[in-house]
Amino acid sequence: MPVAATLSSAGSDAGAAQSPSRSSSDAVAARSPSRSSSEAVAARIRVRYAKTGKLRFISAIDLGRLWERALRKAGLPIAYSEGFSPHPKISFPDALPVGCASTGEYAELTFAAPVAVDAAIRDLNAAFVDGCEVWQAVPVVHGAPRLSTLLAASLWQIDYPSDTDPCDVDAAVAALRAAQRVVIARHRKSETVEADLRPFVHDLVGSGTCVRAVLLRSEPPVRAGELHAALAAFRPDAAGRQALPEPTRFTRVAQGAPAENGVDEALSGARVALGASGDP
Amino acid sequence: MATSASSRESIWADLEPLLPQVRKPAQYTGGEGNIVVKDHRACSSSWLLVYPDAYEVGQPNQGVQILYEVLGEREGTVAERGYSPAADMEALLRQHGLPFFSLETHRPLRAFDVVAFSLATELGYTNLLTALDLGEMAVRAADRADDAPLVMVGGHAAFNPEPLAPFVDVVCAGDGEEFVGEVDDLVKAWRADRERGAGWPREELLEAIAEVDGAYVPRFYEAEYTRQGRLRGTFPRRRGVPYRVPKRTVSNLDAWPYPKRSVVPLTETVHERYSVEIFRGCTRGCRFCQAGMITRPVRERSKDTIKEMVDNGLAETGFEEVGLLSLSSADHSEIQGLCGEVADAYEGTATSLSLPSTRVDAFNVDLADELTRDGRRSGLTFAPEAGTERMRRVINKTVAEADMLATAEAAFSRGWRHIKLYFMIGLPTETDADVVGIAELGLKVLEVGKRYGKKNKVTVSVGGFVPKPHTPFQWAAQDSPEQLRHKIGLIKSRVGGEKGLNLRYHDPAPGVLEGILARGDRWVADAVQRAFELGARFDGWDECFDLELWRRALADAGLDEAWYTTRERDEAEVFPWEHLDSGLERDWLWTDWQEALAERELGDCRWIPCYDCGVCPGLDLEHQTGHLPIISAS
Numbered sequence: 001m002p003v004a005a006t007l008s009s010a011g012s013d014a015g016a017a018q019s020p021s022r023s024s025s026d027a028v029a030a031r032s033p034s035r036s037s038s039e040a041v042a043a044r045i046r047v048r049y050a051k052t053g054k055l056r057f058i059s060a061i062d063l064g065r066l067w068e069r070a071l072r073k074a075g076l077p078i079a080y081s082e083g084f085s086p087h088p089k090i091s092f093p094d095a096l097p098v099g100c101a102s103t104g105e106y107a108e109l110t111f112a113a114p115v116a117v118d119a120a121i122r123d124l125n126a127a128f129v130d131g132c133e134v135w136q137a138v139p140v141v142h143g144a145p146r147l148s149t150l151l152a153a154s155l156w157q158i159d160y161p162s163d164t165d166p167c168d169v170d171a172a173v174a175a176l177r178a179a180q181r182v183v184i185a186r187h188r189k190s191e192t193v194e195a196d197l198r199p200f201v202h203d204l205v206g207s208g209t210c211v212r213a214v215l216l217r218s219e220p221p222v223r224a225g226e227l228h229a230a231l232a233a234f235r236p237d238a239a240g241r242q243a244l245p246e247p248t249r250f251t252r253v254a255q256g257a258p259a260e261n262g263v264d265e266a267l268s269g270a271r272v273a274l275g276a277s278g279d280p
Numbered sequence: 281m282a283t284s285a286s287s288r289e290s291i292w293a294d295l296e297p298l299l300p301q302v303r304k305p306a307q308y309t310g311g312e313g314n315i316v317v318k319d320h321r322a323c324s325s326s327w328l329l330v331y332p333d334a335y336e337v338g339q340p341n342q343g344v345q346i347l348y349e350v351l352g353e354r355e356g357t358v359a360e361r362g363y364s365p366a367a368d369m370e371a372l373l374r375q376h377g378l379p380f381f382s383l384e385t386h387r388p389l390r391a392f393d394v395v396a397f398s399l400a401t402e403l404g405y406t407n408l409l410t411a412l413d414l415g416e417m418a419v420r421a422a423d424r425a426d427d428a429p430l431v432m433v434g435g436h437a438a439f440n441p442e443p444l445a446p447f448v449d450v451v452c453a454g455d456g457e458e459f460v461g462e463v464d465d466l467v468k469a470w471r472a473d474r475e476r477g478a479g480w481p482r483e484e485l486l487e488a489i490a491e492v493d494g495a496y497v498p499r500f501y502e503a504e505y506t507r508q509g510r511l512r513g514t515f516p517r518r519r520g521v522p523y524r525v526p527k528r529t530v531s532n533l534d535a536w537p538y539p540k541r542s543v544v545p546l547t548e549t550v551h552e553r554y555s556v557e558i559f560r561g562c563t564r565g566c567r568f569c570q571a572g573m574i575t576r577p578v579r580e581r582s583k584d585t586i587k588e589m590v591d592n593g594l595a596e597t598g599f600e601e602v603g604l605l606s607l608s609s610a611d612h613s614e615i616q617g618l619c620g621e622v623a624d625a626y627e628g629t630a631t632s633l634s635l636p637s638t639r640v641d642a643f644n645v646d647l648a649d650e651l652t653r654d655g656r657r658s659g660l661t662f663a664p665e666a667g668t669e670r671m672r673r674v675i676n677k678t679v680a681e682a683d684m685l686a687t688a689e690a691a692f693s694r695g696w697r698h699i700k701l702y703f704m705i706g707l708p709t710e711t712d713a714d715v716v717g718i719a720e721l722g723l724k725v726l727e728v729g730k731r732y733g734k735k736n737k738v739t740v741s742v743g744g745f746v747p748k749p750h751t752p753f754q755w756a757a758q759d760s761p762e763q764l765r766h767k768i769g770l771i772k773s774r775v776g777g778e779k780g781l782n783l784r785y786h787d788p789a790p791g792v793l794e795g796i797l798a799r800g801d802r803w804v805a806d807a808v809q810r811a812f813e814l815g816a817r818f819d820g821w822d823e824c825f826d827l828e829l830w831r832r833a834l835a836d837a838g839l840d841e842a843w844y845t846t847r848e849r850d851e852a853e854v855f856p857w858e859h860l861d862s863g864l865e866r867d868w869l870w871t872d873w874q875e876a877l878a879e880r881e882l883g884d885c886r887w888i889p890c891y892d893c894g895v896c897p898g899l900d901l902e903h904q905t906g907h908l909p910i911i912s913a914s
């Protein structure tokens with residue numbers, strides 16, 4: 001395992017996606033050097049970061065520029081590729097769909113010279129605009145597995161409007177859990193293909209007006225929007241049940257290894273619980 | 281039509297759920313780096329600065345950025361920005377009853393005291409009307425309530441504001457830095473009195489603003505026509521307003537070191553860089569160039585100020601590119617030292633430097649070399665503008681062909697691989713031979729290039745010339761789209777299938793509209809409004825522009841396209857913009873027009889004695905450059 005320069009408490013994950021006040025208190029923790037447990041120095045680091053608020057609407061290309069400028073503004077010596085048009089060495093293992101929020105995004109950064117990890121992240125967070133914040137950073141040790149292999153599962157939260165009947169949520173979740181196959185239509189260019197989501201839904205629960213699910217990595221990835229479409233497609237059979245409305249928000253809460261009742265977060269190894277949603 | 285309190289608050293909660301339904305949603309979110317967000321309740325005046333085009337085009341605009349900071353630094357003043365919503369967003373806003381909004385706090389346009397539009401080109405006029413209409417404002421200034429926001433315009437196109445005269449309350453002619461502060465003081469007084477129940481009518485505020493240097497209030501002027509429909513002049517109809525409105529000119533650029541903290545966009549725009557104007561104004565005297573004519577005299581920013589601005593600007597933004605802007609950046613008196621020092625400071629930091637300059641000479645290549653020490657020598661741009669030496673004398677951009685080829689040789693021999701050449705067609709006195717000369721020059725440059733590498737390339741870009749107000753070519757006839765298409769055909773057939781030469785040109789149709797709006801009078805306003813009603817938007821975008829729609833609008837307004845475009849004006853012509861004083865003497869402009877027709881060139885008054893164009897004495901200014909003054913022999 002890489003040495004963890006844990007900047008935020010592992011227990012913060014659960015409520016973060018649900019409540020903005022919780023996530024901003026995590027932000028304070030992330031910026032506070034006194035909470036750090038390491039004075040590691042490294043030229044390659046991996047980070048877990050949040051992309052929330054208005055930044056939900058920027059594309060993957062925009063995100064790359066946002067990182068480059070924040071690194072430059074923070075005066076951090078990010079390395080550049082050789083060649084005609086040098087690119088900063090920042091790799092993002094997977095793209096978050098435009099419109100989704102996340103507290104479980106990951107990136108790997110390569111610097112031209114070793115940096116003090118905690119201080120670098122503090123400066124970087126100060127340089128970011130609202131909506132992007134690094135929660136945790138670890139140096140990459142020699143022989144560490146590729147970042148993408150550490151992200152085998154992701155925990156998603158789908159929020160429905162506050163006037164949604166929680167019983168409708170529970171009914172849809174129960175129907176999906178019971179199903180053998182969950183077939184959805186994927187529109188790719190001119191053709192439409194059918195796909196079965198069920199093998200990639202590791203686990204899911206309903207809780208109040210939100211649904212939380214652990215989705216397994218697949219190619220192409222299962223999108224939270226597809227999961228919602230599947231949930232909303234269940235014909236409510238019980239008396240008085242309604243189909244689920246359009247969600248108000250999709251949030252990728254964390255990524256890591258699939259575990260019982262959640263995921264083991266990729267950088268810290270801490271369990272992020274499936275069931276720990278808005279109303280504890 | 282009093283605005284209720286609720287309509288002054290943010291519409292973000294209603295807007296956010298719509299964002300997943302539109303293309304490029306990040307252009308509507310705000311939240312960019314370096315924005316200034318102030319509490320409206322704690323401020324005593326508020327400005328909405330609108331660039332009437334898409335965010336990706338408008339966001340990098342230097343004028344808006346400067347005024348945004350100048351106003352934002354003022355105590356008690358809040359300034360926010362707005363851009364035109366694309367068609368999908370406009371439809372959603374209308375469907376949900378939502379107004380045009382600002383980006384910083386998503387407030388409705390009507391919640392501001394001043395709505396100021398930056399007019400870099402004429403092709404944003406229907407977008408301006410869309411913003412007003414979507415902002416729940418009366419489109420015509422005369423129909424506005426006393427407490428409605430003031431509608432202001434500025435920027436280069438505002439030097440002929442007549443096609444917008446009925447829609448705007450105030451026009452700013454010239455530099456805005458000092459102007460906006462003086463208007464802001466008046467707006468604060470107006471609002472304070474209104475808030476304590478002692479409000480004065482809008483007319484009185486406009487009278488006070490009309491006394492600010494550079495302010496033109498169209499409603500206080502009337503255009504008089506002869507019975508034949510020729511303009512007799514535009515005359516003041518209110519005591520105390522100036523007969524001719526002098527343009528505003530900032531004399532010392534070092535006193536206005538903006539932008540300091542440019543907004544850093546979250547999503548892609550046309551120019552993403554920290555830009556600093558290294559000087560304003562240009563006296564090269566290119567006869568087609570409105571920007572050069574209306575911004576005289578030359579006012580340089582000092583090398584030290586520029587370097588300090590670049591240092592701070594990069595630190596504040598994190599941008600990876602610096603632009604050293606001006607109309608002809610190679611002409612700055614300290615340009616060589618400046619480029620060298622900036623290049624030294626950022627060597628090895630993956631920071632790229634750009635120097636827009638259209639000069640065609642070896643010095644320009646030296647500078648470009650200096651700015652690309654890391655060896656990224658891809659493309660170099662020159663703007664000869666015309667294909668023959670005769671034609672270049674007419675437009676007063678004289679470069680000998682031999683010098684041009686020597687410049688190309690210098691560039692290719694030092695590793696540049698691609699030369700882009702910019703030309704205009706439809707210039708006064710132009711013959712087919714001049715047009716074919718464009719293709720031939722391109723081919724000759726390519727031949728030079730091939731000697732240094734088989735893969736070297738030349739791009740020839742051709743645009744249609746549109747005569748502009750306050751230039752010696754304001755009397756000239758504009759080519760019709762048919763004439764321009766014929767000329768493009770000539771170039772195409774001469775270039776043939778030559779590999780390595782890339783010919784680029786635009787559809788000439790939008791040039792018709794640009795011409796009508798550029799030299800239009802107040803009657804044209806009816807056509808602008810009609811076109812807006814018929815659905816015209818984003819006229820500067822090829823995929824949106826619809827000439828037939830505009831022709832319908834012109835017909836409905838009873839206007840003749842040819843009168844405004846292809847007609848050559850005679851010496852007696854009175855122009856609709858003559859009550860706006862750019863400082864240039866009408867007699868000098870006419871003389872220079874005659875000189876053009878006689879194919880005679882004129883030098884740059886930074887290096888030859890003053891030829892009395894009229895600007896300097898009128899403004900009580902002189903060139904502010906580090907160049908040694910020229911002592912006239914006489």
Ligand code: SF4
Nearest residue numbers: 885890891892893896
């Ligand atoms: S007044 Fe004389 S010096 Fe000034 S811009 Fe005109 S020609 Fe040049």
